[in-house]
Amino acid sequence: MQQYSNLSHSLQTARPGQASREYISRLPATAAPFPRRLAILGSTGSIGVSALKICAAHPDKFQVLALAGGRNAKLLAEQAAAFRPAWLGVLDDDTAAELIDLLPNGYAPTVLVGESAYTSIAALDWADVVLSCIVGAAGLAPTLAAVRAGKIVALANKESLVLAGGIIRQACRESGAVILPVDSEHNALFQAVHADGLKPVRSLILTASGGPFRGWDKERLRSVTRAQALNHPNWSMGAKITIDSSTLMNKGLEFIEACHLFGMAPQDVRVIVHPQSIVHSLAEFVDGSLLAHMGPPDMRVAIAYCLGFPERLGTGLAPLDLIALGQLTFEAPDTQAFPCLRLAQEAFAAGPSHPVVLNAANEVAVDLFLRGRISYLDIPACIEAELSAHTSVTVDDLESILALDHEVRARTLAHWGERTEQG
Numbered sequence: 001m002q003q004y005s006n007l008s009h010s011l012q013t014a015r016p017g018q019a020s021r022e023y024i025s026r027l028p029a030t031a032a033p034f035p036r037r038l039a040i041l042g043s044t045g046s047i048g049v050s051a052l053k054i055c056a057a058h059p060d061k062f063q064v065l066a067l068a069g070g071r072n073a074k075l076l077a078e079q080a081a082a083f084r085p086a087w088l089g090v091l092d093d094d095t096a097a098e099l100i101d102l103l104p105n106g107y108a109p110t111v112l113v114g115e116s117a118y119t120s121i122a123a124l125d126w127a128d129v130v131l132s133c134i135v136g137a138a139g140l141a142p143t144l145a146a147v148r149a150g151k152i153v154a155l156a157n158k159e160s161l162v163l164a165g166g167i168i169r170q171a172c173r174e175s176g177a178v179i180l181p182v183d184s185e186h187n188a189l190f191q192a193v194h195a196d197g198l199k200p201v202r203s204l205i206l207t208a209s210g211g212p213f214r215g216w217d218k219e220r221l222r223s224v225t226r227a228q229a230l231n232h233p234n235w236s237m238g239a240k241i242t243i244d245s246s247t248l249m250n251k252g253l254e255f256i257e258a259c260h261l262f263g264m265a266p267q268d269v270r271v272i273v274h275p276q277s278i279v280h281s282l283a284e285f286v287d288g289s290l291l292a293h294m295g296p297p298d299m300r301v302a303i304a305y306c307l308g309f310p311e312r313l314g315t316g317l318a319p320l321d322l323i324a325l326g327q328l329t330f331e332a333p334d335t336q337a338f339p340c341l342r343l344a345q346e347a348f349a350a351g352p353s354h355p356v357v358l359n360a361a362n363e364v365a366v367d368l369f370l371r372g373r374i375s376y377l378d379i380p381a382c383i384e385a386e387l388s389a390h391t392s393v394t395v396d397d398l399e400s401i402l403a404l405d406h407e408v409r410a411r412t413l414a415h416w417g418e419r420t421e422q423g
């Protein structure tokens, strides 16, 4: 793993613009040995399920060592029966009991329970690659545990970088861990920057679909329903990120993620709306060239790239039919109707504790909206109110980040959870 590890570690600790040509001669042709031993945190979610499709398609390349879900015992039991990992993780005792009941006779994995299950699995000695795809702030401690253990971390949980980008980058430097970005835009950028041998980058351009309400004004957004907001035009994803996509908070989180991941100054990361979700992002170089990554809107592309890096693995996806697509269009984001992108950019500029507040308020607001307790437009209103009330505090370790996260959650829930139920 060593050569592989060095290359990618350098990529993320240096700004691409500062990377020298020496990387090119170190590009590994056949670096990490297969089969790779894989731990998946969040295997019962949308990303986890897609990742297991890649594993099933390449049984010679991956050994599934550990799977962790939250509370979906049935799906985890099915996955465990198919892949026979030695370790399983779940959130609570009831789920563990249900899971154990469902496991096939003669297969007795170690079942770990509770929050420590995820950090233990993340740091398992035997794991080569950890796929971090738990949703939300719950993914931070496991991501950090994997990074501290020096793993190759295929990172889908963008919230980890939003909450603790600086700490994670420092931990990568100390442990030699590498992060391979799974998030489609950052994976696209990784591929574009990598393909060009890490030459100086002038800016990064993140594409956004614009979500299901692209072109709507605030008046129309007032009456958005849960079902409408969960109906993403292009991607099939978990509920929380689907709502984030619709409010443009997803792009706000991704803006922060990109700044940390690629060591970019905020003014060098731009967002454009591209409703077809075929161009997944673009890197702009000093000579004016733009390298775009295109592909079908299916996360198996990005996941396979990370799990197989630097090899490319088959995904079984049909080739893109560009003639059938006809046209690819681009437009500016509407930050009046969708203020969450601006709120995230302002939070990033305001200092490290603001993104923690942004994320906690957003997670609570999205959950309240999904439960019919607040309206769609209450989501940005709630986040803006929390950010306005916040004065910077020091968040320089996991404990202080989680303490602030819990405090903001409690306050947001107390204030917004008590409001009149929505029809």
Ligand SMILES: NC(=O)C1=CN([C@@H]2O[C@H](COP(=O)(O)OP(=O)(O)OC[C@H]3O[C@@H](n4cnc5c(N)ncnc54)[C@H](OP(=O)(O)O)[C@@H]3O)[C@@H](O)[C@H]2O)C=CC1
Pocket (backbone or CB within 6 Å): 041, 042, 043, 044, 045, 046, 047, 048, 068, 069, 070, 071, 072, 073, 091, 118, 133, 134, 135, 136, 138, 139, 156, 157, 158, 159, 182, 183, 184, 235, 236, 237, 238, 239, 240, 241, 299
């Ligand atoms: N889906 C996508 O296409 C993309 C997702 N991402 C990111 O990847 C991450 C996962 O997204 P997605 O797969 O859509 O999410 P899902 O909601 O589909 O899945 C979430 C996973 O996390 C588990 N989980 C939820 N809460 C906890 C908790 N408190 N402790 C431990 N495990 C928990 C769930 O377990 P269970 O269901 O068993 O309770 C499930 O396995 C997110 O950070 C998202 O932003 C990034 C790019 C694209």
Ligand SMILES: CC(=O)[C@@H](O)[C@H](O)COP(=O)(O)O
Pocket (backbone or CB within 6 Å): 183, 184, 185, 207, 208, 209, 210, 211, 235, 241, 244, 245, 246, 250, 251, 299
């Ligand atoms: C697939 C993926 O990476 C998502 O983050 C996606 O980008 C969501 O689409 P939006 O562009 O609508 O946020």
Ligand SMILES: [Mn+2]
Pocket (backbone or CB within 6 Å): 183, 184, 185, 254
């Ligand atoms: Mn994305």
